[in-house]
Amino acid sequence: MALPPKQVGTFIPSEISFLAENSLVTIIPRQAMESIELIGGTIPSMRPMRRIEVPIWVAVLLKKQSRCNIVPPDWLSEENLKVTYDAEAANMTRFSANLPWEWVEVGELILGSAPDDLSSPPHVIRNLLRDIREVRQAKARAGLKNLNDSYLQLDNVGAMELNEIRSFVTMAMNQLRIMQGTREGPEQQDVDVEPDDQDDDDDDDDLPRESYDDSMRTAKGYQDSYGTARNSSRLGSEFAGTEDERASINSHSFTKSTLNRSRSALPQAPSYSDDNDDGEDEDNDMEMDETYLNAVNGN
Amino acid sequence: MGYLEHGRNTSTDIKEGARIELPLWMAEILAIGGISDELPTGFITVSTPAPFSNKVLNALSADPVNVDLRGQSMHFYKFAERWLAMTGDDALLDTVMNTFKARAAVVNDHAHNTRSALMTDRSEFLGTLDDTEIKLFKAAQEASKDLKKWTSMKK
Numbered sequence: 001m002a003l004p005p006k007q008v009g010t011f012i013p014s015e016i017s018f019l020a021e022n023s024l025v026t027i028i029p030r031q032a033m034e035s036i037e038l039i040g041g042t043i044p045s046m047r048p049m050r051r052i053e054v055p056i057w058v059a060v061l062l063k064k065q066s067r068c069n070i071v072p073p074d075w076l077s078e079e080n081l082k083v084t085y086d087a088e089a090a091n092m093t094r095f096s097a098n099l100p101w102e103w104v105e106v107g108e109l110i111l112g113s114a115p116d117d118l119s120s121p122p123h124v125i126r127n128l129l130r131d132i133r134e135v136r137q138a139k140a141r142a143g144l145k146n147l148n149d150s151y152l153q154l155d156n157v158g159a160m161e162l163n164e165i166r167s168f169v170t171m172a173m174n175q176l177r178i179m180q181g182t183r184e185g186p187e188q189q190d191v192d193v194e195p196d197d198q199d200d201d202d203d204d205d206d207l208p209r210e211s212y213d214d215s216m217r218t219a220k221g222y223q224d225s226y227g228t229a230r231n232s233s234r235l236g237s238e239f240a241g242t243e244d245e246r247a248s249i250n251s252h253s254f255t256k257s258t259l260n261r262s263r264s265a266l267p268q269a270p271s272y273s274d275d276n277d278d279g280e281d282e283d284n285d286m287e288m289d290e291t292y293l294n295a296v297n298g299n
Numbered sequence: 300m301g302y303l304e305h306g307r308n309t310s311t312d313i314k315e316g317a318r319i320e321l322p323l324w325m326a327e328i329l330a331i332g333g334i335s336d337e338l339p340t341g342f343i344t345v346s347t348p349a350p351f352s353n354k355v356l357n358a359l360s361a362d363p364v365n366v367d368l369r370g371q372s373m374h375f376y377k378f379a380e381r382w383l384a385m386t387g388d389d390a391l392l393d394t395v396m397n398t399f400k401a402r403a404a405v406v407n408d409h410a411h412n413t414r415s416a417l418m419t420d421r422s423e424f425l426g427t428l429d430d431t432e433i434k435l436f437k438a439a440q441e442a443s444k445d446l447k448k449w450t451s452m453k454k
Binding site: 006010012013014141144145147148149166167168171172175179180182 | 392408410
């Protein structure tokens with residue numbers, strides 16, 4: 001593969017930022033413009049002072065040409081960031097849900113391209129963002145102490161933050177999984193009877209039974225907690241033997257599978273503050289992941 | 300077969316009951332390979348390798364971070380994998396996994412904090428990492444470096 005090894009398993013920050021540019025932001029155009037049909041979606045027609053939602057990359061482009069003002073998303077206001085910061089600082093075991101998935105990238109993009117459109121001085125916002133990031137980094141760091149071989153739960157973590165720990169976590173968990181696979185305890189045998197087990201017929205016979213069971217347990221756990229995303233969990237358990245890093249369900253909760261998300265999956269205009277909608281996109285990602293993961297990890 | 304022993308005379312054979320050090324792959328083959336009806340024990344009996352001796356394991360369960368894993372074995376975890384696959388010693392597995400978890404967290408701290416990693420007491424720790432941990436360290440450090448580069452580029 002022509003990619004440098006480290007980029008095979010993870011994204012680089014500029015790629016994450018690029019992906020985030022597809023999320024929507026509200027702008028106030030200053031000029032009229034016809035709507036544009038693009039493969040990735042339609043840019044609505046613009047009339048001066050009429051608010052519309054466009055992908056960030058369009059907004060940044062128009063802003064550069066002084067053809068629009070960007071309306072910063074609600075969470076990027078000084079008050080909301082302060083609230084978020086307090087919430088983050090108050091609870092050291094959870095990430096607060098006030099921030100969207102691409103908050104780091106979108107924050108940087110808007111601060112970089114439209115500092116004059118913010119409601120507060122840019123340096124205030126920037127400092128708040130940095131404070132929040134540091135608090136959250138500390139939490140992620142604390143969370144890594146609890147690594148295990150089957151899953152890691154990081155609700156509400158952002159794309160960039162996830163990317164930062166992705167390579168470390170996947171490597172560490174993989175190593176733990178391999179070691180766990182050598183275990184020969186009878187207690188590992190108890191989970192392998194699953195009532196609705198149809199897709200058990202696949203190619204993981206050559207793998208240690210134990211690790212397979214473990215991952216079944218993981219996949220099953222996710223089914224239980226996210227009934228709506230049943231399909232993607234099934235997908236996960238089908239490949240569980242080869243990859244127990246499986247089963248990402250919605251964009252705000254992760255197991256190793258999300259950590260391993262493939263480079264090829266480009267979200268289709270993920271909507272902004274709406275957490276639940278992303279479920280379907282994630283399913284697409286998963287499907288692309290299968291081939292990719294098998295290629296990478298099929299030793 | 301005397302040449303199997305390092306630095307010994309190559310002409311004489313190894314006597315029964317002698318203790319020698321063999322590569323793991325060879326020990327594995329010899330230990331299982333010769334088993335048959337008339338020879339139920341195989342050619343050799345494998346004793347616990349030094350990195351997994353009780354002394355080391357006690358030290359590891361007492362304080363994983365301060366043990367020189369590299370001094371025990373360059374490939375401590377990979378070695379452990381193979382050894383555990385052979386022996387299936389769950390107590391050892393628990394110790395090794397706990398060691399890995401505890402050390403991985405520290406490795407991560409160091410990787411995200413490069414400047415202090417150069418300070419003497421820290422670089423001391425980094426010198427004790429085994430191969431797997433070094434890979435982990437590099438991965439985490441790369442990620443942190445890339446992110447810093449991206450952040451500073453934006454400003």
